[in-house]
Amino acid sequence: MCAAALEEYCGSIFWNVSYLKRPDPDLPLCVEQTVLVWIPLCFLWLCAPWHLLALCQSANVNTKQLSKLYICKQLVASLLFLTAIAHLGVTLGEDFGPNSDQSSKNAAAYYANPVLFAVTWILVLLCHEGLRREGAIDSASIFLFWLLLVVCDIFPFQTLLREALRLGEVRDVPRFSLFYISFGLKLISLVLSTVADIPPEAKDLIKKNPEAGAAFLSRITFNWLNSMVLKGYKQPLVQEDMWDLNESDSTAFINERFQHFMKPELDAARVRFQNKMKRKLFQNIHSAQEDPQQNGLSSGLGKREERGKKEDEKKKKDNKEEENYPNSWLITTIYKTFKRILIESFCFKLLEDVLTFVSPQLLKLMISFTQDKSRYAWEGYLYAVLLMVVALLQSLTLQQYFQRCHVLGMKVRTALMAAVYKKALVVSNDTRKESTVGEMVNLMSADAQRFNDVTNFIHLLWSCPLQIIISIVFLWLELGPSVLAGLGVMVLIIPTNAVLATKARKLQIENMNFKDKRMKIMNEILNGIKILKLYAWEPSFQKQVEDIRGEELKVMKKSAYLHSFSILTSCCIPALVSLATFAIFVSVSNDNVLTAERAFTSISLFNILRAPLAMLPMLIASIVQTAVSKKRLEKFLAGEDIDSDIVRQDPSFNTAVSICDGSFAWEKDAKPLLKDVNLDIEPGRLVAVVGAVGSGKSSLMSALLGEMHSTKGFINIGGSLAFVPQQAWIQNATLKDNILFGSPHEEENFKKVIEACALAPDLELLPGGDLTEIGEKGINLSGGQKQRVSLARAVYSQADIYLLDDPLSAVDSHVGKHLFENVIGPNGLLKDKTRILVTHGISFLPYVDEIVVLENGVISEVGSYENLRASGGTFSKFLDTYATEQRNQRNSETGEGQDAEDIELFPGGDNAQPDGASEDTVSLTLEQENSIRRSQRNGSVRLRRNNSLTKSANADEPQKGQKLIEKETMEIGQVKLAVFLQYLRAMGWGYSAMVFLIYFIQTAAFTGQNLWLSDWTSDSVEYYNMTYPSWKRDTRVGVFGALGVAQGLFVFFGTLLLANASIDASRILHSRLLNNILRVPMVFFDTTPIGRVINRFAKDIFTIDEAIPASLRSCLLCLMSVLGTVFVICMATPFFAIVIIPLALIYFFVQRFYIAASRQLRRLDSVSRSPIYSHFGETVSGLSVIRAYKHQERFLKHNEVTIDENLKSIYLRIVSDRWLAIRLEFVGNLVVFFAALFAVISRDSIDSNVVGLSVSYALNVTQTLNWLVMTTSALETNIVAVERVNEYTQLKNEADWVTDTRPPQMWPEAGRVHFENYKVRYRPELDLVLHGITCDINSTEKIGIVGRTGAGKSSLTNCLFRIIEAAEGRILIDDVDIATIGLHDLRHRLTIIPQDPVLFSGSLRMNLDPFDKFSDEEIWRVLELSHLKSYVSGLQEGLQHKVAEGGENLSVGQRQLLCLARALLRKSRILILDEATAAVDLETDNLIQNTIRKEFSDCTVLTIAHRLHSIMDSSRVMVLDAGKVVEFDSPSNLLEKEGHFYAMARDAGITLESNTNL
DSSP, rough: OOHHHHHHHTSSOOOGGGSSSSSSSSOOOOHHHHHHHHHHHHHHHHHHHHHHHHHOOOOOOOOOOOOHHHHHHHHHHHHHHHHHHHHHHHHHHHHTTTTOSSSOOOOOHHHHHHHHHHHHHHHHHHHHHHHHHOOOOOHHHHHHHHHHHHHHHHHHHHHHHHHHHHHHSOHHHHHHHHHHHHHHHHHHHHHHTOOOOOOOOOHHHHHOOOOOOHHHHHHHHHHHGHOOOOHHHHHHHOGGGGOOOOGGGSSSHHHHHHHHHHHHHHHHHHHHHHHHHHHHHHHHHHHHHHHHHHHHHHHHHHGGGGHHHHHHHHHHHHHTGGGOOOOOHHHHHHHHHHHHHHHHHHHHHHHHHHHHHHHHHHHHHHHHHHHTTTTTTTHHHHHHHHHHHHHHHHHHHHHHHHHHHHHHHHHHHHHHHHHHHHHHHBOOOHHHHHHHHHHHIIIIIHHHHHHHHHHTTTTHHHHHHHHHHHHHHHHHHHGGGGGGHHHHHHHHHHHHHHHHHHHHHHHHHHHHHHHHHHHHHHHHHTHHHHHHHHTOOOHHHHHHHHHHHHHHHHHHHHHHHHHHHHHHHHHHHHHHHHHHHHHHHHHOOOOOOOOOOHHHHHHHHHHHHHHHHHHHHHHHHHHHHHHHHHHHHHHHHHHBOOOSEEEETTTTOSEEEEEEEEEEEESTTSSSSEEEEEEEEEEEEEEEEEESSSSSHHHHHHHTOOOSEEEEEEEESSSSSEEOSSSSSSSBBHHHHHHHSSSSSOOHHHHHHHHHTOOHHHHHHHHHHHGOOGGGGGGTSSHHHHHHHHHHHHHHTTTTTEEEEEETTOOOOHHHHOOOOIIIIISTTTTTTTEEOOOOOOGGGSSSSSEEETTTEEEEEEEEEHHHHHSHHHHHHHOOOOHHHHHHHHHOOTTTTTTOOGGGGOOOOOOOOSSSSTTTOOOOOSSOOOOHHHHHHHHHHSSSOGGGGGGOOOOOOOTTOOSSSSSOOOSSSSSHHHHHHHHHOOOOOOOHOOOOOOHHHHHHHHHHHHHHHHHTTTHHHHOOOOOOOOOHHHHHHHHHHHHHHHHHHHHHHHHHHHHHHHHHHHHHHHHHHHHTTTTHHHHHHHSSSSHHHHIIIIIHHHHHIHHHHHHHHHHHHOOOOOHHHHHHHHHHHHHHHHHHHHHHHHHHHHHHHHHHHHHHHHHHHHHHHHHHHHHHHHHHTTTHHHTTTTTTHHHHHHHHHHHHHHHHHHHHHHHHHHHHHHHHHHHHHHHHHHHHHHHHTTTTOOOHHHHEEEHHHHHHHHHHHHHHHHHHHHHHHHHHHHHHHHHHHOOOSOOOOOOOOOOOOOOSSSOOEEEEEEEEEEEEEEOOEEEEEEEEOTTTOOEEEETTSSHHHHHHHHHHTTTTTTEEEEETTTTEOOOOOOOHHHHHHHEEEEEEEEESSSEEEHHOOOTTOOOOHHHHHHHHHOOOOHHHTTSSSSGEEOOGGGTTOHHHHHHHHHHHHHHHHHSEEEEEEOOTTTTOOOHHHHHHHHHHHHTTEEEEEEEEEESGGGTTTTSHHHHHHEEEEEEEEEEEHHHTTTTTTHHHHHHTTTHHHHHOOO
């Protein structure tokens, strides 16, 4: 019916099969005039409305100048319009012209088509204009329209040509010429539509982001990345080379969208949660009423149970995790935010899945074509081309899908990171208590990364089942019910895999525990490395680490064996499945013969089936992991915000600060710390807050900042705040940025502040002046400098009210005086502002307007100094007790946290950023390993006040711009072959060769199996119409199965061997690294951030343990598989060998280009990740400061910029992977095409089974090629870890621990020390620190060593222990030159009580005696002497009491006493005291001094004094100045002499008289 109408419309026959049944087929004219015209036109008409919308909408017509490209496009379209009119004219002329033949009129098509075309060309003109107004650079739909048009026109093109050639003349000249003219014009249009029309104003934008200017063709093939790949090939890429992000990929945009959807979702979840809690409460009340007796009883039990109850509650909390926060809102928020990209990727995936199943069907047609020699050759060529086209389409859709998914993953991660950061800025103290800084960083790194990984593959949830179902349907059509046998095998394997997976999971957890343990101990070793060196304790700790490592490797071995087993199953699956299926198929009935089309179609379907079956369990496992992350994120993001109503800002109050009847607690339900506080402070007053330790002074500050929960009352603040915390918070930025803190720079004001805060002399000493980069946590500033910078920040901010939390305690007394006079006091810079000063310094109290005295959280007195003095209350008692002692102490005190005087002049770190100190720890995104991160963060998140950072790179004039922290070397360029060889050597050459050989045999078995199959299928021809003998059948099945099992076993053995070898390599590399790190000189730790070293032990060792063996294995398997494929295709069609070389060349170049760029992009990604986490860690530790200054917005912006920097490299990395995949798949598609093409060409000489074999192999090669590049580049990226570890195993060591010359057993007996022209420098390139010291110290003398900051006092002790080696001269102890004996012999015989008490986690006993040399009695004795016995015997575990990391569960005083106990235990003849005054209260200090006087009376004692008081009773005092001994005599003689010492004593308020009184 339809055909008849069409035939009338065209005036010719519509369809006749005879057109195709000949060697040169063609389409009937009618089809060419109807179907082939309508397809492209319909496509355009459907797409046009979108482009025309712009014409209707835009009122602001884009009247910019017309580009040349636009004019050309419009010109060509107009010419086409003219050809259409001409066509119509020709037809009209023929029908109605003067010499027209009235009997035969032209058919309707000759009128309709030109009209249709004319309308279409007008539409095209309008579309072009619409696009121009939108400002679009090109249009996919218009490109596709031209493409369809040209493809459809190829048929009439060849029809007309063939007809003309056949007849020898052109029948219809006007139409013939018009057709070819319009065809030419269409071709030109097609070419023009591939070019992007970039407006001149967008040129700059496109330089920074070429994607914005990429045309459709360039977008689908990722051609716009070419310039970056080329650049990466020529030179290593750096962060500056990265292109800008698209607006929609930027953090700010993503975060805004995410927050927009998150708010309603979270609110709804909170409502659900509250209703749930109400119901629960109701039930509880209900059940409580039923059981009144028990209630009474429990309340009677009193307070004793409280603690136990709390612990129980905690346990319950862990069990019932899901119940105490609003949940199930995160996933919906993510879905709503990224709905569009999800739907797009869904469509691409669906299309790709459908296309996947077209290839096997084409393969089937191809095989049946080669079997039937009577068919025309053109069919074969058609199939070859179709195979190629389908493969191309599949590649394009797959890559678009991957691109969408990876970008989605990146966006989800970004949204979560930004949300966590934003939350952290407003989070309440309760929520903050629940998660440490490290855990918050983990949310940002590990948990966000989990989401990223899952969203990459989220569509597989529906796609895998879909693929499985379709495969099974097609297999059923091929082989009938015997498919079920193969399927049965697959299903049976699943539980085996599940068992293996759970087992592996357990081992994984166990492994992570060992890793955590090892990292924790490494972290402590590195943090306390100086103590280990001073006490010569390295061997003990090395053994601890090695033991843990041994356990860890045992677990690793187990999991490697498990893994080999699961590889055995996964390798045998395909073989077993096809074996089961084919065996059942041929044995069910004799009619079932295995033909080539059946066998190879089934095999390619089985191959398709492998991927979804392997992916599903992995996907489910990773979803389970993500569910944990989801809980953690929901809990944190739904946590309470800080209550902004506690602090009001009501201008009607006439006070600066008012607290009305306020009680404040740190947690919601806790007892208030500050009770019934009433306080009014007038504007412009200076108020001091005093009280004993723990009386609530700092809490009062926190309450004023709104950081505490108010149980009653309120606070009113009139004006803006500035806050100086007790522990200065310094950012990793320049000194200037730390002071400006986001305010605009005003030179005059800045100078004034610098002067007032006594920073001017420091700036002269810092290498870069105020532009010196400060390392993380202010690592290259001394305690005093940090505090002054913190104060300067407050002063510069010009706020109305200043909260100063004991800023004067960390500075020297004379500096304190200066700060009080010039900044805080009645004549300082802040004299007109309101100042609230928490202080311990009694000397300042007479000058303040008002004093607030706190006692146990209650204000006991308020008044002026005189009034309180007179009233005889708490305050006057406090003064009487402390006045004399403290005034003396205060004057000479160097103060809290003055971590080493030498640090003051420490050359400033140039750059502790990119791969530097921040790379490290806070958290490295090791792919799935969350807990390793946990162990690392301890390194950098804890306040790092440890000795190794009390850097004593001494006070010489630093050379200009000297770097403190060397920038970490980031390897560039290709990884050297030597590194691979190093790894293979560590594995063992024998192992390496064996593994290679076994994998080779495995490939041979695989290829053999398929060749056997192809031979088997030829039986169907041989025994055509005969009964198939059963012996033959059994042989076929048997050999096929044997070869299948053989390859599984070979892979199993190969993997086992590889596992053993790689574990050996891990062991060797780790112990080399550890061994060397413990032997490098101290200088190395002074110039290398701990995080960087930890990184070697964590991330790099992890890579060597897990990633390298895996990528080595995949690499080998892929390589073998590719070689096997090429071999089979060449064997089937020898012609193919000709194409191999050009294809291999293309492949090689693409791969080399890609690897160069990709490697750098990966490195840039990890380098730019670190600043995100370190900035986050910094923000969390400085929250109170940021909130006090109200700078949350600025920090949010900074975070967005930091994340964006990271996204730039991530985005390009994603695209570069796609860039590669498209190109490789193109090579793969060519392989398929040529394999098919040569099979058609030589079909007379080869069998159909061989064709099947070669084409089905070729179909697989695309994937394998892709994998090969991925795995080789992963291997190259990972092997860098070996390089990095080796770098640290080749560091120069310090002197030997034990040498051949050993000192006498009892040495040193007398304890005489003799310096002989002793000179020393810290590093070869620096100046001398000690300039030729010569002096004698006699047996049992007590020597005090004094000097201004940086005079070289600490250097002297470092020399005695040979922490730094002599540049010239020598030191003799009891006539033994210390440079001639081993370091451990020396260090074991000296004792030091260091400035910072460093403890290690472990038992108390281990901290005193790590080598178990002493008996318990001896240990109890020294504990008694160091006044700790009562404390330790009161502990439940006594000596086995666990010390927390860094000794955090002991007070600073107790830690100091433990260090004294260590010294007493060693009891050597020479004791060095690096006075730790800052850390200890007066009482502890007296205890220590007395014990030392008594117990060490017969020893030589050298005391480095920070307070002159403690050394006034020494036998002699050595005064150092700039590395020389300027005075050396008894204290009284020195005072009479009125030299250096006299001046220092006078500053400290010590005179000759007061000394004699002492």
